Amino acid sequence: MTTILALVVLAVGTYLMKALGPFTAAGRELPPWLDRLANLVPAGLLAALVATQTVVDGASLTLDARIVGVAAAAVAVALRAHFGIVVLVGAGVTAGVRALGWG
Amino acid sequence: MRPLDRTTSEPPAVRSLVLTALPVALAVAAYGLSYGVLAVAAGLSPAVATLSSILVLAGGSQFAFVGVLALGGNPFAGALSGLLLNVRYVAFGLAIARALPGGPWWRRSLDSYLIVDESVALALGQSGPRPRDPAKVDAWSVEVVRRFRVVGWAVVTGWILATALGAYGGQLIADPEVFGLDAAFPAGFLALLAPWLRTPRGRLAAGIGVVLALGLTPVAPPGVPIIAAALGGLIAVWAPVRSVDAGDGAVDAEVEAGADVTGSAAAAADAAAAAEAGADAAATDSAGGGR
Numbered sequence: 001m002t003t004i005l006a007l008v009v010l011a012v013g014t015y016l017m018k019a020l021g022p023f024t025a026a027g028r029e030l031p032p033w034l035d036r037l038a039n040l041v042p043a044g045l046l047a048a049l050v051a052t053q054t055v056v057d058g059a060s061l062t063l064d065a066r067i068v069g070v071a072a073a074a075v076a077v078a079l080r081a082h083f084g085i086v087v088l089v090g091a092g093v094t095a096g097v098r099a100l101g102w103g
Numbered sequence: 104m105r106p107l108d109r110t111t112s113e114p115p116a117v118r119s120l121v122l123t124a125l126p127v128a129l130a131v132a133a134y135g136l137s138y139g140v141l142a143v144a145a146g147l148s149p150a151v152a153t154l155s156s157i158l159v160l161a162g163g164s165q166f167a168f169v170g171v172l173a174l175g176g177n178p179f180a181g182a183l184s185g186l187l188l189n190v191r192y193v194a195f196g197l198a199i200a201r202a203l204p205g206g207p208w209w210r211r212s213l214d215s216y217l218i219v220d221e222s223v224a225l226a227l228g229q230s231g232p233r234p235r236d237p238a239k240v241d242a243w244s245v246e247v248v249r250r251f252r253v254v255g256w257a258v259v260t261g262w263i264l265a266t267a268l269g270a271y272g273g274q275l276i277a278d279p280e281v282f283g284l285d286a287a288f289p290a291g292f293l294a295l296l297a298p299w300l301r302t303p304r305g306r307l308a309a310g311i312g313v314v315l316a317l318g319l320t321p322v323a324p325p326g327v328p329i330i331a332a333a334l335g336g337l338i339a340v341w342a343p344v345r346s347v348d349a350g351d352g353a354v355d356a357e358v359e360a361g362a363d364v365t366g367s368a369a370a371a372a373d374a375a376a377a378a379e380a381g382a383d384a385a386a387t388d389s390a391g392g393g394r
Contacts, residue, residue, distance in 0.1 A: 004151065006178030010168055011158035019215035021196025026214070027205025031272040031316075032235075037340045039232045041264060042224055043299035044335030045191050049163075049220070056320050060390040065346050066286040071121030073290035081287045082125030083294045091133070091288020094283030095137040 064103030069094030118323075123229070124254045127221050128261035130291045134162055136261045137284050139269020141166070144172035149270035156266035160219065160259065164188045168327060187326030193224045194333050201233065202226070202247035217255030219262075221295065226251035228298035304345040311335030 030038070054070045055061050073090035083090070097103060135156065142152035147169065159165050164185030171181030189352055196218050227296035230247045233242055299305030319328035 003147070003172065005149070006182040007155055007168070009179065010164060010182040010185045011155075011206065013186045014159055014161050014164065014192065017186075017189055018192045018196050018218040020193050021200035021218070022203055022215045025197055025200035026203035026211060027386075028201075029211045030201050032127045032137070033340060035201055037336055038201055039227065040299075040308045040336035040339050041333050042198050042227060042305060042341070043296065043305045043308035044315075044332045045329060046220070046224055046299070046333030047309035047312035047335065048294040048316035048329045049168045050289045050296060051145040051316050052284075052320060053292070053315065059325070060321060060344065061317060065283070066289065069240065069259075069283055069286035070289045070293065073165060073286075073293055077294055082126065083123070084129065084253050085188055086294040087126065087130040087133075087287050090288040090293075091283035094139045094286035095281060096283075097282065098283065100358070 005053045065097035066103070068097045068103075106318075106385060117311055120250065120253045121150035122227060123250065124257035127225065127254055131221065131258050132157075132160070132261035132265035133284050133287055135265030136171075136269040138165055139266040139271075140170045140273035141173070142266070143270050143273050145169040147172070149267070149273075150186070152270040153263065153267040156263045159185070160216065160262065161185070161189050161192065162262065182262070186327050187324060188329065190326060190330045191333065192218055194330075195220065198227060199223045199247075199251055202244045202251070204244070204248065217252060217254065217259065219258050221258050222251050222255035223290075224295035225254045228295060231298070304339045304342065306386075307333040307342055307344060308339035311338055 072093040157321040168181040312335035
């Protein structure tokens with residue numbers, strides 16, 4: 001029961017954070033600097049997600065098979081491969097490196 | 104600069120929208136599958152695991168939550184670390200909000216539900232920055248919102264169905280890491296990030312984000328490094344980068360780069376077959392988008 005209650009807290013809290021933008025800023029003209037900021041913020045967030053999901057394990061930095069897979073995915077991105085191909089390359093190369101016995 | 108100007112005033116074709124959304128939904132589904140397996144292994148019933156994906160709809164935080172449960176931790180500690188991870192959705196929500204039409208509360212509520220990393224990143228990344236010319240803003244908003252909603256619903260569907268599949272049929276799947284599924288996510292985020300990496304300010308924001316996130320990871324609670332990375336955008340706005348200010352040329356380049364993602368020859372044959380099946384649903388959505 002405690003677990004369900006905690007899950008509801010997580011769900012409601014997450015939804016309220018998501019809803020803040022659509023309920024306060026949608027359908028309004030923003031000042032140009034804020035508009036430009038809103039366009040650049042996803043770049044910082046996405047880059048941080050890529051970095052942490054590639055080299056973070058728990059609370060420490062670690063190099064394992066993921067870094068090889070993501071590097072291969074970066075090559076695919078540079079070649080302008082389709083999204084699905086990029087993901088397949090990332091997962092496939094990582095799985096391959098693990099099959100060879102590293103990370 | 105572009106040879107044919109006919110595409111600029113038209114909305115993205117349904118086919119191109121489906122080809123954008125489908126691979127994202129499949130990648131999310133692979134992740135959802137492993138979440139379903141792990142959630143049940145951590146002690147949730149299959150029904151509660153599926154319900155968590157419907158209600159929370161934020162993958163990273165759900166993994167954090169069941170991760171704490173699996174270690175025998177307090178469920179509220181799990182919820183707290185999940186909430187910290189999700190603070191970034193305030194920023195994503197504000198980023199997409201300037202394209203959203205607003206409207207009645209139920210529409211704002213639905214749009215809020217569809218805010219996931221993929222829907223916001225694909226909608227804004229592929230459509231380029233908001234045009235400065237007021238006459239072009241409406242067409243830009245229509246395109247962004249349509250992409251946002253189609254990708255959003257695709258991700259929601261893939262995430263929930265895959266969670267259920269993993270939760271109810273989990274014993275059939277071995278360790279997800281054997282298939283490299285943990286690397287599928289950073290690879291996907293990298294692809295989503297690509298349009299920003301083609302502009303100087305975007306590269307700056309991304310670079311600062313990486314440095315802040317990795318620098319803070321050993322010392323800050325989970326989630327905080329990601330939130331701090333949003334500062335990358337804040338710094339990049341005021342950084343003296345000249346070429347971005349050159350005007351709409353950069354915008355066009357970015358839109359074309361985005362179109363390239365969907366138009367790539369790499370679109371697999373099976374994706375095309377599935378696209379036909381999904382076209383009706385997407386068409387309904389496009390009609391609802393209104394012009």
